[in-house]
Amino acid sequence: MSQIDIQEAEFSLLPALDEQIGNTLSRLKTMAQSGTQSGRPRLVDTTMLFAPRSGGVKRYLQAKGAWLAANRPGVDHTLVVPGARHHIDADGILRIRSPKLPFGDGYRWPSSARKWGAWVSALNPAVIEAGDPYSAGQGALEAGQRVGAPVVGFCHSDPAALAALHFGEWAKKPVEKRWAKVFSQFDRVVSPSRFIARRLEEAGIDNIVIRPLGVEVDTFHPDRRDRDWLLKRTGLPKDARLLCFAGRPAKEKNVDILIDAVQKLGDPYHLILVGAGQGMPAEERVIALDYEKDPKAVARIVASADAFVHANDKEPFGLIVLEAMACGRPVVGVNSGGVAETVDDSVGQLARSANADDYAEAIAALFERDIEALGAAARVKTVEQFAWPRVFEELSMLYGEVSGCAEFAMPAPDMRLNG
Numbered sequence: 001m002s003q004i005d006i007q008e009a010e011f012s013l014l015p016a017l018d019e020q021i022g023n024t025l026s027r028l029k030t031m032a033q034s035g036t037q038s039g040r041p042r043l044v045d046t047t048m049l050f051a052p053r054s055g056g057v058k059r060y061l062q063a064k065g066a067w068l069a070a071n072r073p074g075v076d077h078t079l080v081v082p083g084a085r086h087h088i089d090a091d092g093i094l095r096i097r098s099p100k101l102p103f104g105d106g107y108r109w110p111s112s113a114r115k116w117g118a119w120v121s122a123l124n125p126a127v128i129e130a131g132d133p134y135s136a137g138q139g140a141l142e143a144g145q146r147v148g149a150p151v152v153g154f155c156h157s158d159p160a161a162l163a164a165l166h167f168g169e170w171a172k173k174p175v176e177k178r179w180a181k182v183f184s185q186f187d188r189v190v191s192p193s194r195f196i197a198r199r200l201e202e203a204g205i206d207n208i209v210i211r212p213l214g215v216e217v218d219t220f221h222p223d224r225r226d227r228d229w230l231l232k233r234t235g236l237p238k239d240a241r242l243l244c245f246a247g248r249p250a251k252e253k254n255v256d257i258l259i260d261a262v263q264k265l266g267d268p269y270h271l272i273l274v275g276a277g278q279g280m281p282a283e284e285r286v287i288a289l290d291y292e293k294d295p296k297a298v299a300r301i302v303a304s305a306d307a308f309v310h311a312n313d314k315e316p317f318g319l320i321v322l323e324a325m326a327c328g329r330p331v332v333g334v335n336s337g338g339v340a341e342t343v344d345d346s347v348g349q350l351a352r353s354a355n356a357d358d359y360a361e362a363i364a365a366l367f368e369r370d371i372e373a374l375g376a377a378a379r380v381k382t383v384e385q386f387a388w389p390r391v392f393e394e395l396s397m398l399y400g401e402v403s404g405c406a407e408f409a410m411p412a413p414d415m416r417l418n419g
Helices: 015-038 056-071 113-122 135-147 159-167 169-183 194-202 227-234 255-265 295-304 319-326 356-367 371-385 388-403 413-417
Strands: 042-046 076-083 094-097 127-130 151-154 188-191 208-210 241-246 269-274 286-289 307-309 331-334 348-351
Touching: 015 094, 015 113, 042 056, 042 113, 042 135, 056 076, 056 319, 056 388, 076 113, 076 135, 094 113, 113 135, 127 135, 127 388, 135 151, 135 169, 151 388, 159 169, 188 194, 188 388, 194 208, 227 241, 227 269, 227 295, 241 255, 241 295, 255 269, 255 356, 269 295, 295 319, 307 319, 307 356, 319 331, 319 371, 331 356, 348 356, 356 371
Parallel strands: 042 076, 042 127, 076 094, 127 151, 151 188, 188 208, 241 269, 241 307, 269 286, 307 331, 331 348
Antiparallel strands: none
């Protein structure tokens, strides 16, 4: 791997940012040079779907970084994401100064795909994974062409469906066309579910591999269950049936369906919204808790509820659903989208459709069954099929395949010795 020389002049510097960009670029080049001299290939993950209150994508990237550090000592890993300023964090995350999206819950939009690509190129990556088809994803493609590195696109969302939801059906086709144009340029496209794989195929995209996401089974664990603590925190009686949802207050999450379903069911059902209830008017039987940054805090709340509820019928995957299952909680979902691929009768209940009547019926049906046995089965399923090590082993093999770098397939030395 030869070092790619990136000059400060490529960033069209503003006087106020000269020193900030220069210092960041200097540190970046030192990191890249160290990896080149040692012969370690570098995986660069880049996405704009990384913000203070991000959900599944952020947890996936952080878990991957920790797993690579522990299990692939011959591989360097860097995460490139938007930030308030140009900066390299103590944990090695490169943040590129990007403006905030209006009403975007802390998300930022890179202003130039070309400049973003220059930052990624400066790391001299052996493989790049793009987590979105927007400026960061387009910048990843620019960097891949510049340094001769393969670029893997991970499809974490369906922008066309989101555009239709927020702006109307007229917006779906133009966004889908743009989506297909970007994703068709990736060397491989990773889909977290068969649902999203079908959407990609409909858009004319091939080179698709399905790799479901995973869960941190030690963090999200039934041992965190403390129902009495949650009852005391919420002021609810012991006979309450505690339903929980955790996530962003986004339209596609269908939180209104969850609320309507609980209102239809009445006593003793109550809905606890973690983060998703922010800014909503007060509702009877609905308790809105603040967003929790600490995954262990989220796990404690989810594990302490009786069941987890999730009404998004177009969810690409639904990492929080796996996390609830890992906590030993049964799940009520909708028989559509990615959630329907992980939730079945053995671990929960699926509503026929995403409307309040069907969803209320599914909740009631769940509580006619043995919810503790369902929760125990959910825990077993996540541990056996969705623990992060299995997911990252498969992804590492993919990185090795597209890059030709054997280091991605090599476990840590102690793992090799223990066979």
